Amino acid sequence: MWGQQVVFWLLAIAMGAAAIGVVRSRDVVHSVLFLVVVLAGAAAQYILLAAEFVAWVQVLIYIGAVVVLFLFGVMLTRSPMGHDSNRLDNDQRWAAGVVALLIFGVLTALLVDAFGGQQINFGPELVAQGSPQAIGSDLFRTFIVPFEVVSMLLLAALVGAVVMARKD
Amino acid sequence: MMLALEIGWGTTLAIKTLVVLTIIPLGALILGYTFLLKMMSHMQSRLGPMDPGGFHGWFQLVGDGLKFLQKEDIMPAQADRKVFAMAPAVVVLSTFLIFAVIPMGPDLVVENLDVGIFYALAVSSLSVVGVLMAGWSSANKFALLSALRSAAQLIAYELPLLLATVGVIIQAGTLNLQEIVLAQQNGAIFGWSGIGDPFILTQFVGFTLFLVAAQAELSQTPFDMPVAESELVSGYMVEYTGFRFLFFFIGEFGTAFAFAAIAATLFLGGWSIPGVTGDMANILGPFVLFAKLMAVAFLMFWVRFTYPRLREDQLQSLAWKVLIPIGLINILITGILKVAI
Numbered sequence: 001m002w003g004q005q006v007v008f009w010l011l012a013i014a015m016g017a018a019a020i021g022v023v024r025s026r027d028v029v030h031s032v033l034f035l036v037v038v039l040a041g042a043a044a045q046y047i048l049l050a051a052e053f054v055a056w057v058q059v060l061i062y063i064g065a066v067v068v069l070f071l072f073g074v075m076l077t078r079s080p081m082g083h084d085s086n087r088l089d090n091d092q093r094w095a096a097g098v099v100a101l102l103i104f105g106v107l108t109a110l111l112v113d114a115f116g117g118q119q120i121n122f123g124p125e126l127v128a129q130g131s132p133q134a135i136g137s138d139l140f141r142t143f144i145v146p147f148e149v150v151s152m153l154l155l156a157a158l159v160g161a162v163v164m165a166r167k168d
Numbered sequence: 169m170m171l172a173l174e175i176g177w178g179t180t181l182a183i184k185t186l187v188v189l190t191i192i193p194l195g196a197l198i199l200g201y202t203f204l205l206k207m208m209s210h211m212q213s214r215l216g217p218m219d220p221g222g223f224h225g226w227f228q229l230v231g232d233g234l235k236f237l238q239k240e241d242i243m244p245a246q247a248d249r250k251v252f253a254m255a256p257a258v259v260v261l262s263t264f265l266i267f268a269v270i271p272m273g274p275d276l277v278v279e280n281l282d283v284g285i286f287y288a289l290a291v292s293s294l295s296v297v298g299v300l301m302a303g304w305s306s307a308n309k310f311a312l313l314s315a316l317r318s319a320a321q322l323i324a325y326e327l328p329l330l331l332a333t334v335g336v337i338i339q340a341g342t343l344n345l346q347e348i349v350l351a352q353q354n355g356a357i358f359g360w361s362g363i364g365d366p367f368i369l370t371q372f373v374g375f376t377l378f379l380v381a382a383q384a385e386l387s388q389t390p391f392d393m394p395v396a397e398s399e400l401v402s403g404y405m406v407e408y409t410g411f412r413f414l415f416f417f418i419g420e421f422g423t424a425f426a427f428a429a430i431a432a433t434l435f436l437g438g439w440s441i442p443g444v445t446g447d448m449a450n451i452l453g454p455f456v457l458f459a460k461l462m463a464v465a466f467l468m469f470w471v472r473f474t475y476p477r478l479r480e481d482q483l484q485s486l487a488w489k490v491l492i493p494i495g496l497i498n499i500l501i502t503g504i505l506k507v508a509i
Contacts, residue, residue, distance in 0.1 A: 027248075030251075036297060052281070052282060053283050057290075059290040059291065059293075064296070064297075065293070065323060068296050068300065068319050069323070071297070071319065072300075075312060076316060131282055132283055132286070
């Protein structure tokens, strides 16, 4: 059991450091690259919880597509190449720090209150729960209505993007 | 007879890592030598690579390697040094990770992951992050343009690549690559099970889609706008020299090797050939897989050396207007047949 704890804390520290890097770095591209580390850490946490399928979905969607879109957007609009370009900074860092601490406090209190005493039993059942078969049948049997609603929402967003991008 | 030995998990892990670490550069060299040097020379009447060393230019690859090793390691003055140095490693890392799930025999697989094929496609999408890092950190507008083209292309072609595999997944009923091979070995085509059911026969549309999309994912001609040497002077790699360039080279050909292996596993039955089972399959498996993947790689490089480059807009409309609809229709038909038969 303590093996998981050690790995969890190693990952958590790395993710925390990278998350600080995201907001601290003065280069947008560096921020996005730190974000990659955070997202990869989240994927590793999923694996630690035996949710293998979700972990690789995280890698494929977030690192393979979302981050690439971020980088694409940053490079297309204001590509701060080289060392002397305008660096990012913000006057409101103290206010941002207070807000971040507040959110951290509220989330911690909520999570501890909701799941504080619960234990996860690592075993074959947990692994079976995270398998693609289990997730597939949950998605298409139990949660079919929310799933379809989300699909419609995404489709509407897609059509909206096409309408807005059309020139004629 | 048992082939399995009693070894601890530490040793197993070390052996597995070593196997993957050797396969990728080796595969890249084999593809580079056979196809890039020899096949291209034959097809395009190039005399240079056929000359060094006398017989059939066998020394060319060694010479190229020596040349890369003695080149000066240049870093542009404006470059973002850390990102610049990390980029080739990210590209090669993604190549290494793909190979972990490809089965080479009934018991010969580095990690028999339940989500096998999904994992392979997920980690293969990591290389684009490396490409973007390289293009941006070079502080060179050609490199940046190339990185942008590359990102747009890889995102567009990841969809057809995924959709092409879904047909196979529906037919086999599993994401696990080992079980996909077994499904082909034990399958039957309309009741006839003489050669099993290599999915290239029932999923030919998927196979074609997969090869086209893989060609684009690998940035090979006719989809090589990201590296277009005549306009972008080889794109995101333009500032890289010597050993770092070699990393990109290994990444490119190693990924081609890995994609050929995935195609061979998904559509050609992987390590299995009719009539070979048990320990014999464990011994013959790697060679069978190698023969099949070389056949797939031959197709990929044949196209690469034959066709001219597409234009950027042609590439995008091919992906979104042709390949993705075909992929979706293929999934629909496969699904209907799966339920009906």
